[in-house]
Amino acid sequence: MKVETVLKAEEGDILGTLRSFLGKLLEKGIVDYLLVPQEFSHGRTLAQTLVKDPSHLDKANPFSPVMPMNSAAIVSQLTGDKPKKKLGVVLKPCEIRALVELVKLGQASLENLIIIGTDCLGTYEVEGYAKLMDEMEGTPEEKGARILADMRRAIVEPGATSLPISLRQACKMCNSFTPVLADITLGLFEEENGVFVSLESEMAEKLGLEVKEAPGRQEIITKLVESRTEIREQVFAGFREKMGSIVDFSDCLATCTRCYACSSACPICYCRVCFFRTDTFEPESERYFRWVEREDPLRMPTEILLYHLTRLNHVAASCVGCGMCESACPRELPLTTLFQAVGEGVQQALKYVPGRSLEEEIPLASFREAET
Amino acid sequence: MAEFEPKIVAFLCNWCAYRGADLAGTSRFHYPANVRVVRFMCSGSIDPVYVLEALLNGADGVLIAGCHLGNCHYQDGNYKAKHRVQVLKKILGQVGVDEDRVWLRWIDASEGKLFSDTIHQMVAEIRAKGPNPMRKPWKVWQDTVGFHLLEIESKLKK
Numbered sequence A: 001m002k003v004e005t006v007l008k009a010e011e012g013d014i015l016g017t018l019r020s021f022l023g024k025l026l027e028k029g030i031v032d033y034l035l036v037p038q039e040f041s042h043g044r045t046l047a048q049t050l051v052k053d054p055s056h057l058d059k060a061n062p063f064s065p066v067m068p069m070n071s072a073a074i075v076s077q078l079t080g081d082k083p084k085k086k087l088g089v090v091l092k093p094c095e096i097r098a099l100v101e102l103v104k105l106g107q108a109s110l111e112n113l114i115i116i117g118t119d120c121l122g123t124y125e126v127e128g129y130a131k132l133m134d135e136m137e138g139t140p141e142e143k144g145a146r147i148l149a150d151m152r153r154a155i156v157e158p159g160a161t162s163l164p165i166s167l168r169q170a171c172k173m174c175n176s177f178t179p180v181l182a183d184i185t186l187g188l189f190e191e192e193n194g195v196f197v198s199l200e201s202e203m204a205e206k207l208g209l210e211v212k213e214a215p216g217r218q219e220i221i222t223k224l225v226e227s228r229t230e231i232r233e234q235v236f237a238g239f240r241e242k243m244g245s246i247v248d249f250s251d252c253l254a255t256c257t258r259c260y261a262c263s264s265a266c267p268i269c270y271c272r273v274c275f276f277r278t279d280t281f282e283p284e285s286e287r288y289f290r291w292v293e294r295e296d297p298l299r300m301p302t303e304i305l306l307y308h309l310t311r312l313n314h315v316a317a318s319c320v321g322c323g324m325c326e327s328a329c330p331r332e333l334p335l336t337t338l339f340q341a342v343g344e345g346v347q348q349a350l351k352y353v354p355g356r357s358l359e360e361e362i363p364l365a366s367f368r369e370a371e372t
Numbered sequence B: 001m002a003e004f005e006p007k008i009v010a011f012l013c014n015w016c017a018y019r020g021a022d023l024a025g026t027s028r029f030h031y032p033a034n035v036r037v038v039r040f041m042c043s044g045s046i047d048p049v050y051v052l053e054a055l056l057n058g059a060d061g062v063l064i065a066g067c068h069l070g071n072c073h074y075q076d077g078n079y080k081a082k083h084r085v086q087v088l089k090k091i092l093g094q095v096g097v098d099e100d101r102v103w104l105r106w107i108d109a110s111e112g113k114l115f116s117d118t119i120h121q122m123v124a125e126i127r128a129k130g131p132n133p134m135r136k137p138w139k140v141w142q143d144t145v146g147f148h149l150l151e152i153e154s155k156l157k158k
Helices: A014-027 A072-079 A093-104 A126-135 A140-156 A201-207 A217-242 A246-252 A261-265 A285-294 A304-318 A324-328 A335-350 B017-026 B048-056 B077-094 B112-129 B144-157
Strands: A002-008 A033-040 A045-051 A087-091 A113-118 A184-187 A194-200 B008-013 B035-040 B061-066 B102-106
Touching: A002 A014, A002 A201, A014 A033, A014 A087, A014 A113, A014 A140, A014 A194, A014 A201, A033 A072, A045 A126, A072 A087, A072 A093, A087 A093, A093 A113, A126 A140, A140 A217, A194 A201, A217 A335, A246 A304, A261 A324, A304 A335, A304 B048, A304 B077, A324 A335, A335 B077, B008 B017, B008 B048, B008 B112, B017 B035, B017 B061, B017 B112, B035 B112, B048 B061, B048 B077, B061 B077, B061 B112, B077 B102, B102 B112
Parallel strands: A033 A087, A087 A113, A113 A184, B008 B035, B008 B061, B061 B102
Antiparallel strands: A002 A194, A033 A045, A184 A194
């Protein structure tokens, strides 16, 4: 049975409280290894680390305000061969959703895996966050704590932020920012001076945690879901209005260089060898000259529409909306809006919600003879 | 200017739809020569990328035809086709492409007439839609085969 409790932060040191909680998971043997984001470069950026020794958690921040990649890909790599060691992974809700999709696609395993899901306050672009840290005054710890406090305020009062940067596009319109299917949930959506924890009662006992109620959480979540859904629908409506014809679609991808950054960053795009990176798309010069004979002028590089439409076909049903594609795009194409808006249409048609449950089969990977 | 002649690419499964097309021929059911047939071993092996490539290179319509559900030579290939085409059409519709340019039909080896009717119907509907806006200039080859068939048909009637 799941129980809830609140970890009180001593002297307002939320991160310190979290670090000692994570340390206890390692000490008590609940996990052998822990995958957790830690600060690098004097707090200017954060990235995932694999930790065994609890004393190496001094820079850990499970509520990392940046997301250099969707960590589901890391978990896929760590669990692909079904290891016997108990692995704890600290993931954001969209990373858990991507992991669930990868498990269903046979690319990851939940065996011996403990998912520590965090409430997500949203994330900033990696470059923007580093710049913000450079411009702020104080020690890295002070700056980090100030940003965290500001982000929490913005959750309770949507839009109330004093920071000069805004969240990533995908985060701005994200309405599923609380973890589902997590073994341990870490939450920041309630009282100011503590961390909400939900976990199995057995585990709570092992860790020596006292069960306490966490009031107010659901209220804040409901309110934020409402305001985010509104933003989301506005963005999608704007997108649909713009997509009048295929010309509008190619216009929105006009500066694509087919660099494959979006597919490399996408957690759902898991093929080892992408069809678009094969020799098929590196023809000899004569082919191009033949093409330009029948299509003049020829857009270079070629096959931009084929690439994005095919990626949509492969990904749309399982798109979890992490927005890594757009963050990775050097041309800043509106990819997350494209994939999420189109994805929503596909998912509704298939009555499928990616990352929601392990039992629901991915429609493109399941075939029933009973269907008509 | 001559009337717009749509070009239709038909991806047919070897066991049912292609045999159906064969039967249409041997039974002398006429169908317009706007259709270019590509034979696949199974409708389940038709990747959306083939359909997209056809549309982007000038096909005005794409027909995907396979065995009736439950009749697949490989058990469930046509279910795969069904799901893929459903997703493909949904995506095309949302990026400003008329999704009704892609047709999915189940045609049995014994349904030569159905194949011929399907092509007639599809050519008429795509003709009404006009050229595919995804289409690039593409060399049109004359529908000599079609006229040839018509001639034979009319001779037979005499």
